[in-house]
Amino acid sequence: MTTTTERVSETTDTAPVRKKKSTKFSPWGVVAWLVGLGFFFPVFWMVLTSFKAESDAATNPPKLFFVPTLDQYAAVFGQGIGPAMLNSVFATAMSTILVLLLGVPAAFALSLRPVRKTSDALFFFMSTKMLPVVAAILPLYVIVSNLGLLDNIWALVVLYTSMNLPIAVWMMRSFFLEVPGELLEAASLDGASLWRSVREVILPLVSPGIAATALICVIFAWNEFFLAVNLTAVNAQTMPVYLVGFIAGEGQYWAVLSAAATMAALPVILCGWFAQNKLVRGLSFGAIK
Amino acid sequence: MTSEVKVKKLRRAVHRLTAFTAVGGLALTAGCSGAGSLGASDNEVTIALVSNSQMTDAQKLSSEFEKDNPGVRLKFISLSENQARAKITMSTAMGGSQFDVAMISNFETPQWAKDGWLLNLSDYAKKTPGYDEQDFIPSLRDSLSYEGNMYAVPFYGESSFLMYRKDMFEKAGIQVNQDPTYQPTWQEVAGWAKTIKAKQVSDAGICLRGKPGWGEVLAPLDTVINTFGGRWFDDQWNAQLNSPQVKEAVNFYVNTIKDSGELGASSTGFQECANLFGQGQTAMWYDATSAVSVLEDPKTYPDLVGKIGYLPAPIVEKPNSGWLYTWALGIPKAAKNPDGAWKFISWMTSKDYMRLVGEKLGWARVPPGSRTSTYTELPEYEAISKSYGPLTLQSITNATPNKPTVQPVPYTGVQFVGIPEFQDLGTRVSQQISAAIAGQQSVDAAMEQAQLYAEVVGKSYQEK
């Protein structure tokens, strides 16, 4: 049914132009700006603090103007940020790739081809997230240790994959659900094999949705702290663990921690900012009706 | 969908896949180097540290060690106290060989030594000329020993004392006894705090910790309980937390905070008080002797230089009530490289190291309170630490972890009870007390609940 799909491209392509691109003063626009700035403010303050000396970090009244210093960043880099960064990139990228490799077919199977017990399978996926990690950490530690994978980045890769897979399957399934069944029928009636019709017809349709899911997985894997801190030591340390190493028990650490936190968040923020257009489009591609 | 759009989308998907693979490949090579290397070489030493400034300094200077010991590679992991403790405990208790050197305190060391989880370091020390095990402050040495041998060696040690602003005291007309043997009483201190508040010389008269945690609010509070004559258990392991002395002590602590303490005390820990004191928002602060690393640093608080006065930990019935704590280094039994571990430990806790820190990073950053020689053989350190050095040494030397209370007790430890259950018990009790500090329940209610927790633990020891 070509009419439906054409309407898709119409609505999303013309959405921004739909209303007159207003440069004129709009009171709701002002409200939106205030809300945006309000939400962003704590992040702004954190980045600001990362340039302060410790004695300026928490003062009364809070200091907006001060003599900036790069000492905190020097301290952050001086303790060896490279390996932690690389480990985080590796764990996040590999687990996201694995999630997509496993999750796309699963979501496909759970959506385009109605199977008996679809809801049971979906429920099972979600139920795996119900056991608090804190309760399972000792069994996990024992298993990982017996497998010789303590302080090995692959342990994190596998665990992050299992952590994100249910969410990914749920999200991608709803995108697959939006693909009209008639498309698939038409493709298979053409004599093309199922796999080819999937690859050439369906995947391109849902690829923005897949990109959106991938970004969510990246965010969750990158920021994961608990498994990382307990199952790694020196070789497989990730950024959140590195970050916490700046919290001193007897000392002042707020400025240096802000610097470390800024560095830790930077890759994900850049990813998120550049990709958020795709994110919105991807998520909206999921609703054609 | 037109075929052009189809192709465009397909191409986009392909691009994305190639990008992913490229990143994956790059990361793979990086990951391989970062992935856990099996079979650590004999020349690798894995060290787990707590992230305080003195330890960060040691990491910075570790290149000096590697210069003197070519072929030995050091690998560090530095975590905040709670994380480090949990991680090191889990690894050591399960006989893991993840760490060659583990930073532990005088809380764990006697227990783990008894359990056979640590290597005997006195053996190593004997074979190391110039190490001078006897140079460690005796109270510290004892607190890290089991059956006469040391199982961890101190990196830095601390007791507790009272810090005050001499200029604020002058303004408020408070005179302090300058006799070197003088130990103020808590009642005097409370009075001073009230005066400061009444005369509005400062926002808070005194800053006292109130944050929940067995090492947070309980550290100063336990010393108050001890000196008021209270104790956690009697020598039959009956819990004593609702005894009159303990209640009096806790009431005193909570009321002092309410009357003349800082705002938001129930979430105030070391850092918050340091901040307040450094900015002149409180006139007194009772806390660790190691606070001088923050307060007496001219770079951080140039206005404070010369204005801080120090007094021994306040007392009531029992003198010398300051606590005793040390961050020390030990070798877990299953360490892969114990000899390399000892090489590093002996470097990091040696007399030469103190001198190294002084010369390279500044004399104010010398790790305090572990060796007597720091206070007697380093004239440069003596010069800058005139106002607090001798008192620090005195407080640590006089601390009495083996007899912390007025009445007899079956445990050791000044600001903690040296049993494994104390981490949990102490935290639970501290949560109750913190709620009382926040005004959410009465001290009596808090101590009754605390008593219930302690009774459970006490019973398990009575049955032994």
Add this chain to the structure above:
Amino acid sequence: MTLTADTGTDTDEGAVAERVRKIKESQDVGVSRAEGWRRRGPLLPALIFMIAVTQVPFLFTLYYSTLSWNLVRPGSRQFVGLNNYIAVIQDSQFWSVAGNTVILIVGVVLISALLGLGIALLLDRAFLGRGAVRTLLITPFLITPVAGALVWKTTILDPNNGILNWVLSLVGIGPVDWIGQFPLSMVMVELIWQWTPFMMLLILAGLTSMPRDQLEAGRVDGATAFQLFRELTLPHLRRFIELGVVLGAVYLVNTFDAIFMMTQGGPGVASANLPFYIYQRAFLGFDMGQAAAMGVVVVIFTMIIASFALRLIFKSFSGKEEAA
């Protein structure tokens, strides 16, 4: 005037196709079995992976929950059957913490969904710099949760030097001990700050993809903005809101960093949630058996609650599935 979200014709055709397919399936048993395996095939790798990685630790956890095992008291490992569970059920603090957890999840999910809806509506209109505002708005979701919690505790909510109290002091309101007096609420505020962007993004996607001609038609017919919103927009957004609620709730069950960093569960256990409480038993008490038993109890209860909730969601979803 009928305002329906779905376009009528597609659903009918989809329903017919679905019925035809089902008839085909039931008639041709032999073919459909092989067909059935082919259809389930793509699901298998993910399923097998999840079973292997999650069920094995769960079985271990079940086993540990039957032991009395204190990690730092060697020789204390012994089988005690269901004693740990009895202890958990009798632990009044466990239940009060469970209550906190429910309040936390429900409160954060509801409020951030509502806020997200409001902000998405705001962002749905064009105005100068809309993209920039959207960019600013998603940042809280990208920050490491540990860092985000510390920002709130140290910079904003600190009673002596925090920005909130400073701003209030400008209008004469005395300093308030936010974390001491309102611990659970402050944790919830921080979590809402982090999760609203997520909800907003999902709902904004739904708004952007909504066909506008129906709205126009409705407006021409004289419907008020509120009626349009309630009858047209909201049903269309329902799938997105529900997706956000499910994902948010699932992640928030495990939330730990905010409490650990901001309040340490205190004062008392006023702001502790189940993961934090279990963490304390496991890493302070080193009582592995108790912690495992608590974990299993949490799983059982979450499953019960979730199965009710998910059945509800599936009922509402099933209407949209017919065209697939």
